[in-house]
Amino acid sequence: MPDPTAEVRMLLAAAGLPASDAEVAALAAHYPALREATDALYAPAAVRYADPALRFRADAQIVDWS
């Protein structure tokens, strides 16, 4: 894995989030575990051909709530 600090810094910059060096360091410390847990979502055999819990409706409208 590339340097987690450099990768986190790059990803936050791409999103335009002005995190401090301390915040980048804290996130980088947890980044390998986050990446590992996220990659594990691709592992179960049952998910290989699963449909996502997402739906798009062509007739959807934005309706005000009050």
Add this chain to the structure above:
Amino acid sequence: MSELPLTLSDAAEALRAGTVTSRRLTERAIATADRADPVLGCYLHRFDELALASADTADAELAAGVDRGPLQGIPFGVKDILAMAEGPTTAQSHVLDPAWGAGRDAPVVARLKAAGAVITGKTSTMEFAIGMPDESKEFPVPRNPWDPATWPGGSSSGTGAGVAAGLFYAGLGTDTGGSIRIPAAFCGITGLMPTFGRVPKSGCVPLGYSLDHIGPMARSAEDCAAVLAVLAGPHASDPDCVDAPFTAPTCPDDLAGLRVGVVRDGHFPPGSDAALLDAFDDMAAELVDAGAGLIPVTLPYWDEMRTANMLTLACEALAYHRTDAQLRWADYYPATRAMLARGALVTGADYVQAQRMRRVAQDALRRILADVDVLLCPTTSVAAPRLDAFLSGDSSIMTLLGHIHTGYWDSVGNPVLALPMGFGATGLPLSVQLAGRPFDEATLLRVGQLLQRRTSWHLRQPAPVGAGTGVAA
């Protein structure tokens, strides 16, 4: 409210019997808030005059035979991420545009008003329902009435603490990763996360669009059922909300034939409260004594659903907040910034994969719930932690996350009822979750009512705090 009815349901009965008035209930709620809230920090905004006027209206209507149901005349708190016309909505943040929701009622608030509820105020939370307790801005740090040195749980902190301390009989919370059930657990009250899509979530500041649930927090399962009956039902503004009938169930005589799946895996990690296992086994024994059968169950895709909860929440929250975060990063609390930033650390494909994994877990859980009627597991494996660990920035507090067992259920969307189940080694409340099939809250509430008829944990009250009690701000 010691000399007044303790539960919403008893108060509703007393109002109709004429043994109490809504004004009396409301005046007592206001007096309790005057005493306790400087310590507990439950309210961001109070509506004392509005509440008294609503109480008088309820009394007049009941006297005239106009009965709007069990919420009529009942003091009620609303979490401050829900819009209410009479007051500002802040989400406990400097960032939220004050114009958002100004002068408007969220559909759930409109339903409460139509049911005659006496809304006493907007309750404290954590910033945008994401953050952590933090003293760095002027918003109150909510405290637990069982021990004000401890956290009441979040993010529906003020609602949980307020019900426990008697500031109101019930309130609204929201649950995206556990924010109804965690404060219900730590404050020793009952909380219901309804099925995703049971209650319209429009008019609520979004956290995770596909995870957010609005639901009741109250002293008993019977009280939660009464509130859910008012909140439930479709609204055109929320495309996720479905038309699934709900009627508050009555308490059964027994649980003969009920099949209860008992979940232990992952719920008793090292460091669990020393009293947790006995308290959990006692609740399971109550179910057996009432006629239920127990079946050991392991929840499918436990780790994956916890990851999916965090990842989905972070991505959906970042989508909502990104523009503000770019421009006003320093105006957010540090814990909020950390969660939003996680949404930038994964890819679009990762987000979709989390939604594929959620579908797989839903299907696996559906098969388990074909063989059992409800699932039983601890809500958390520790009691309320001390606040000083949060406020000092002690990173060891993050071990708390391994003791919170709620996020799985937000990922799959099934309904979950959190009930008090005794006290931990330090004398603070413990809690158990009952989870069920989608849109089958009625079974959970029936089981919960029977458990609470056989036990009294939900009726225990913390000692008063505030001026004159020895526990002052």
